Amino acid sequence: MYNSNKIYNFAFEKKTNKVYYNLGLMKKIILLTALAISVAYSQQLPQYTQYMLNPYLINPAVGGTTDHFDIKAGGRYQWLGFSSRLQDATLDYGVGPRTFYLTGHGHIGKDHQRLRGRHKNQNSWHHGLGFQVIMDRAGPTNHLIVQGSYSYDMSLKKNLRLSFGAFVGGNQWSIATERIQLNDGSSGLGVGNQGFNFNRILPTMSFGTWLYHKYWYAGISIMDLLPFKTDLSAYNAVYTKTPSITNRLTNHYYFTGGAMFHPNRDIAIIPSFLLKAVLGAPGVSVDINTKVRYKNMVWGGLSLRTSDAFAVLFGVLIDKKYEIGLSYDYTINSTIRPVSGGTVEFMLGYRIDPRAHVMSPSDFW
Numbered sequence: 001m002y003n004s005n006k007i008y009n010f011a012f013e014k015k016t017n018k019v020y021y022n023l024g025l026m027k028k029i030i031l032l033t034a035l036a037i038s039v040a041y042s043q044q045l046p047q048y049t050q051y052m053l054n055p056y057l058i059n060p061a062v063g064g065t066t067d068h069f070d071i072k073a074g075g076r077y078q079w080l081g082f083s084s085r086l087q088d089a090t091l092d093y094g095v096g097p098r099t100f101y102l103t104g105h106g107h108i109g110k111d112h113q114r115l116r117g118r119h120k121n122q123n124s125w126h127h128g129l130g131f132q133v134i135m136d137r138a139g140p141t142n143h144l145i146v147q148g149s150y151s152y153d154m155s156l157k158k159n160l161r162l163s164f165g166a167f168v169g170g171n172q173w174s175i176a177t178e179r180i181q182l183n184d185g186s187s188g189l190g191v192g193n194q195g196f197n198f199n200r201i202l203p204t205m206s207f208g209t210w211l212y213h214k215y216w217y218a219g220i221s222i223m224d225l226l227p228f229k230t231d232l233s234a235y236n237a238v239y240t241k242t243p244s245i246t247n248r249l250t251n252h253y254y255f256t257g258g259a260m261f262h263p264n265r266d267i268a269i270i271p272s273f274l275l276k277a278v279l280g281a282p283g284v285s286v287d288i289n290t291k292v293r294y295k296n297m298v299w300g301g302l303s304l305r306t307s308d309a310f311a312v313l314f315g316v317l318i319d320k321k322y323e324i325g326l327s328y329d330y331t332i333n334s335t336i337r338p339v340s341g342g343t344v345e346f347m348l349g350y351r352i353d354p355r356a357h358v359m360s361p362s363d364f365w
Contacts, residue, residue, distance in 0.1 A: 002355060005283075007313070008183060015103070017033055020364040021115065025262075025300055026217070028133070029211070030227060031104075033209055034178065036349050037332065040241075041050060043251070043296050043314040044143075044224065044249065044250060044252070044285050045136075045223055045224065045252050046076070046097070046099040046101075046134060046136045046143075046279075047078070047097075047099075047200070048074075048075075048076065048099075048167035048342065048345070049076070049287075049303060049305075049309075049311050049327045049329055049345050050074065050306065050313065050327050050345050050347050051256070051274060051287075052258065052272050052274075052289060053072075053315065053323070053325045053347050053349070054072045054074065054103060054208075054257075054349075055101060055219065055256065056070070056072075056103055056105055056130065056149075056348060057101065057132065057134075057224065058208075058221055058254045058256070059165070059208035059209075059219045059221040059254065059256070060130070060150075060151060060165035060166050060167040060206055060207070060208050060221070061163040061164055061165035061208040061212055061219065061221070062105070062121045062151075062162070062163070062164050062165070062208075062210050062219070063105035063106075063129065063130035063149045063150075063163075064096070064106060064107040064126065064130065064151050064153060065107075065109070065127015065128060065151070065153055065161070065163050065212070066105075066106075066110070067349075068106075069104070069105070069106035069107075069349040069351070069352035069354055070103075070104065070105055070106065070349065070350075070351060070352075071102075071103070071104045071349065071350045071352065072101075072102075072103050072104070072323075072347060072348065072349040072350075073100075073101065073102045073103075073347070073348050073349075074100070074101050074345065074346060074347035074348065075098075075099065075100045075101075075345070075346055076098070076099040076100075076344075077098055077100070077343065077344045077345070078096050078097040078099070078229050078329075078342065079096035079097070079198050079336060079339075079340040079342075079343060079360070080096065080340065080341035080342055080343065080344065081333070081339060081340055083356040095154065095287060096138070096340070097137065097138040098136070098138075099134065099135070099136045099137075099138065100134070100135045100323035101132060101133065101134040101135070102132070102133045103131070103132040103133075103148065104130055104131055104233075105128060105129065105130025105350075106129065106130070107126050107127070107128050107153075108126060108127040108129060108177065109125075109126040109127055112284070123206045124154075125152065125153060125155065126150070126153050127150070127151065127152060127153070128150070128151035128152075128153060128163070128165065129148070129149065129150060129151075130148065130151075131146075131147070131148045131149070132145070132146075132147060132149070132167075133145070133146050136294040140173075140175050140323050141170070141173070141174070141175050142173070142174045142175075143173055143174075144171070144172040145170075145171055145172075145204070145289075146169050146170055146172075147167045147168060147169020147170070147204060147206075148164055148167070148168060148169060148345075149165055149166065149168075150165065151163050151164060151165030151166075152164050152165070159211055159213055159214040160211075160212075160213050161207065161211075161213075162209065162210070162211050162292040163209065163210040163211075163212075163243075164207075164208075164209055165207070165209075165210070166205065166206065166207050167204070167206040167223075167262045168203075168204075169203075169204055169248070170201055170203055170204060171201070171202045171203075171204045171224075172200070172201045172202075173198075173199070173200045173201075173202070174198060174199040174200075175198040182336070185289040187281070188233065188346065189225050191319075193340050201294065202226075202249060203226055204225075204226060204249070204340050205224075206221060206222060206223040206225060206226055206228050207221065207222055207225060208220060208221030208222070208254075209221075215220040215259060215260050216257070216258065216259040216260070216261075217257060217258055218227075218255075218256070218257040219254070219255070219256050219257070220253075220254070220255050221253075221254045222251055222252070222253055222254075223251070223252040223253075224249045224250065224251055225251060226249065227249055227250065235249045235305050249273075250278060250279045250280055250281075251278070251279040252276070252277075252278050252279075253275075253276070253277045253278075253279070253284045254276055255274070255275040255276075256273065256274045256275070257272065257273060257274065258270055258271060258272030258273070258289075259271060259272075260284065266294060266295050267292065267293070267294055268292070268293040268296075269290070269291070269292055269293075270290070270291040270292075270293060270301075271288075271289065271290045271291075272290075272291075273286065273287060273288050273289065274286070274287040274289075280347070285305065285308070287303060287304070287305045287306075288303065288304050288307070289301055289302070289303040289304075289313075290302055290303075291313070295354075296317060297316065297317055298315070298316045299314070299315050299316075300312075300313065300314050300315075301313040301314075303327070305331070305333075305334065307333060308329075308331070308332065308333055309330060309331050309332055309333070309342075309343065310325065310329070310332055311327050311328065311329045311343075312328050312330075313325070313326070313327040314326050315347075320351065321350060321351045322346070322349070322350060322351075323347070323349030323350070323351070324346075324348060324349075325345075325346065325347035325348075325349075326344075326345070326347075327344070327345045327346075328342055328343070328344055328345075329343035330347070331341055331343070
């Protein structure tokens with residue numbers, strides 16, 4: 001996370017399982033400014049442990065590649081135990097990130113009817129359409145993403161297909177000062193003890209490719225291609241008397257891949273990885289995962305995210321239609337671990353009209 005003593009001093013104190021903010025040189029509203037601009041130097045988009053259960057979240061090219069219409073909903077409660085209490089109120093406001101999403105996608109022009117021993121059009125091309133709604137909250141900041149997708153899927157050769165896709169939609173960013181309690185006992189309100197709600201709506205666009213085989217897959221995506229700005233100068237001038245500070249949406253790069261091995265007909269072993277980089281931020285985040293699936297009905301797995309967390313995952317597919325995924329992250333980051341109870345994530349899915357079993361990314365979930 002971006003840190004400058006001229007702007008703010010961000011510190012954790014473990015007191016009755018609460019998290020407090022030490023502002024140092026500047027107080028009150030400048031903390032919100034710092035939180036807003038900090039995402040320009042770190043990750044702006046939500047993080048997922050179970051991204052492999054719904055790769056459409058991070059790559060629009062996955063839309064329409066399945067042999068069914070796919071609906072998924074999920075939630076992530078990160079760093080359990082983080083909370084912040086208003087000085088003069090009885091309500092707690094969670095400061096650990098909370099993420100909820102609803103996604104759906106399906107194919108157009110993909111016919112699964114049997115034709116001379118194979119599926120009609122399975123070696124041809126088709127279109128995909130989809131949507132996603134993501135709500136992400138961390139302390140006083142809220143982030144809403146609403147976007148639709150289009151993808152084009154084509155056959156390269158037997159058992160090998162390539163899909164291109166794009167997201168187009170909007171981001172809504174908002175900050176509420178009344179959700180902050182400062183170390184000096186103040187509540188983070190501005191002049192006249194009045195808070196403000198910062199709110200900006202910006203367009204967004206993302207692009208991805210997805211290459212998949214009967215036994216392996218790989219995908220590359222660039223999220224938030226449009227570098228729009230959110231200027232906080234109006235609020236700085238009134239509340240903090242500080243120079244203008246601008247937050248810019250920045251590109252997020254994802255590269256993921258995986259393979260499937262069958263030691264016998266009932267068991268599948270599926271290792272996978274995710275490389276994630278943010279433009280302007282140092283380093284690359286790496287997720288390494290392994291799943292073991294039994295009869296395409298139940299599976300368990302382990303995941304390691306470098307310098308962040310170790311996770312245990314579990315899932316089940318009921319009647320080839322209903323999906324449930326659960327995971328728990330144990331924080332290994334030395335800064336966060338003393339005040340974090342870990343992270344819990346869940347996913348619920350429904351496959352609409354799975355009329356045929358044609359090679360698709362769902363084979364790897």
